[in-house]
Structures are given as C-alpha cells and as structure tokens.
Amino acid sequence: MTETARDRILARLRSAPREEAPRPPEPAIGTAPELSGRIDQLTTRLEAMRAVVRRTTAALWLEALIALLRERGWSTLLYAPETPLGAAIENAWAQDGDGLPALVAYAEPIESFKERLFTVEAAITSTAGAVADTGALILRPDGREPRLMSLVPPVHVAVLQAQSIFATLEDAMRAGGWAADMPTNMVLVSGPSKTADIELTLAFGVHGPKELIVLIVE
Template sequence: MSARDNILAKLRMANATPLKEPETAEYYQEMSPHWDNEVDRLKHWAAAMRAVKTEIYWVRANDWAKTLVEVAQQKGLRNILLPLQTEHGQTAATAVKAAGIEVKAFERPIEDWKDEFFADIDAGFTDSRCGIAHTGTLMLWPTVEQPRSQSLVPPVHICLFDTATMYDDFYSAMQGENMAEGMPTNVVLVSGPSKTADIQLTLAFGAHGPRDMVVLAVLPEHINPADLAD
C-alpha cells in the first residue's frame, strides 16, 4: 500500500465513525458565569468594557438624549452622523440640533461623499441589538438605515444600549436573538474603541476604527444608578 492509499484508508475509517455533535447548550449552561441579580451582571459588564477604555453613562429612557448632547459638548464634536430613519436617530437629532451641533446622515450614495465621510465626520451614533455580560460586549445589527460604517468609520462611536437586552454569554445571545434567522451580512461585536499593539507592542487606539467608544446604557426604573457605582 502506498503512502497515499494509507492516508485515504485512515480518512475513510475516521469518516465511518461520525463525531458526536457537542451539547452546546449544556456546555454554556455549565461553563458560563451566572449572576444572582441584574445589578451584579451589569456591574460585571461595565467593568469589562471600561477595562478596554469604554466610557459608560447610566441613563434613563426619557433623558438619554440630554446625556448625548453633554458628551458631544465635552468632546468638542462639531457634527454627529445619525440614523435619521430610526426613532432613536430622530430623537437624537432634535436634541443635537437644539445644542447647535450639526446633524449628518446617509442621505446620498457613499460614493458621492466618501472623502467627507472619512475626513470630516466627528462621531457616529447607533443603537445596539443586545449586550453580552461575560465579555463586556455590545452586539450591533447593521441595517440599510444604520449601516456598519456608521459605527466603524467615525473617530468617536456613541452607542445607545437598552440594558434590558442583556445576555450572560454569546450563545445565549445567539439563541435569544434568533440569529439563525434573518441575520444581516455582518453582525458587529464591540467591546471598546479600536486598538492595536502591532507596532513595537505599543498599545494605540483608533488605528482601525473609532478611538473613543461611548455607551449610553439605558437602565430600567427599578435599578438605581448609585447601586452600579464602582
């Protein structure tokens, strides 16, 4: 028997005994961390995100736009790219315009304003699909109204996150959001601003995307922001 025949024979033998599919749900149930209450889970998520230079502001559903404006003013933003076809984009636009900050939007093909988009947009604003507590992550769900470039290109990314959509781990998020059905071309997982240490092992932010990541984390009424203090 030649070496080739020997290799093929081993492969046929291996295929004759199919590997058992892993019990994914049972694995995550056993291995993933679980928290006794919402506050502890939120504190873990926030600590994980802040560890990689993410800024988190605890807000309410009725006042997050005010915090958005305050953040924009603190950072000296001249303009913000908003998803004006969405409810959160319209709410943000009303507050931003009142503060004298210019509103930008995807109102024309990217080819017609690509240079301006990459050079002159100060910040992009999006919402998020859900959060993942274990890794300190937000899941972004790009759409035509809110393309992935809205969060990836501008130097500052400001993200609105409803903390009621928090999952313990990625597997739970996949199941809870039914990602097997109707998933977009790309799902974006974000834990902080863009960073790299490729050059001389020196950590640098903003090399391949936003240098600043700001999360407006909307709390339910029964959670007191003071309980989430470090």
C-alpha cells in the same frame, strides 16, 4: 460533464475513513446574573478595554448625550435619520441645537457619501444588545443604520438599552434567534480599535474609532 475542483476535493474527503462524531458538547449552564449584575459586569469589561461607559435612564438619556456632546465639543455628529434614535436626535436639535455638533445624516449610498463620511468627527448608533461576560456590544447594521457609521468616524457613541444586555453570547444568540435570521453583517464591538503590533505596546484608534462611548439606558 467535466469534473470540477469541487468534485475532486469532495470526493477525496468522502473516500477518507470516517470517524464517529462525538456527541455535541453540553451547552454551558450557568445562572445568568440579574440585570444589575449584568450591567455591572459589562461596564467593568468595557472600561477595562478603554471604552467610556455612562449609565443613564430612559427619561434622561438625551440630556446625558447633550451633556457629553457639549463637554467634548465635536463639530459634527453622524446619525441615522430613519431610526427612532435619529428621530429623537433631530427633534432635540430642532428645539435647541445651540452649541451642539452639526448633524450629518447617513442618508445615501456610500458611493456618493464616502468623502463626507471620512470627515465627520463622531457618530451615534443604536445597538442590538450586549454581552456581559466578555464585554461586547452587539451591532446589527441595516439599511437605515449602515455598517460604516460605527467604523469610520474617530468617535463612536453607542446607545444601549440595558434590558438587552445578555449574560453570554450563547444567551444572546438563543434569545435573538440569530441562526434563523442572520443579517448581511453583524459585529461584536468590545472597545475602541486597538493594536499592539509595535513592541506589544497598546495603542488605540489604529483603523477604527479611537474612542467608544457607551450610553447604557436603564
């Protein structure tokens, strides 16, 4: 059998003198702040990164969303029809969709949906949690709620359940058992897309969403 590049590279690495592995570092221990403290910290961090945060409750979140939509007047809203969030939205629109953006369902593969996707004004997604200390949402897209929803439209509205806000990324990974169950893609999102590539001047929405609006549901 012919020797491959892989074999030669690994052979060179194996023939090198070995050093003893240092002990794994102690995981950072710290007492996680109470939920209200985590919400506050997350809010502070996200706002510092120019995300808009609105706090609401399980009873009122839909009203808060509708108020936001009426206020902002987007003409279209992309949503995921197969999710609980999507069902709630469809329901609300069926009752009284007057003055609300037209719903656009992400219900087919990107190959046939690409042109439409690039024309919607805003999108709404759920989140899989958040990290308070650095300030980031955890998105775990799947077949029902695809990856590009939170990326292509100029506005991303994210609905976050307050109890899924973790103190640290370490906590989120441990509690969610990430290592045993990594999906196709996960992404941490800490604000709208931004760049400072021209004279270090901060500008938003260079490729991804120009606005990130987070509804924290307590």
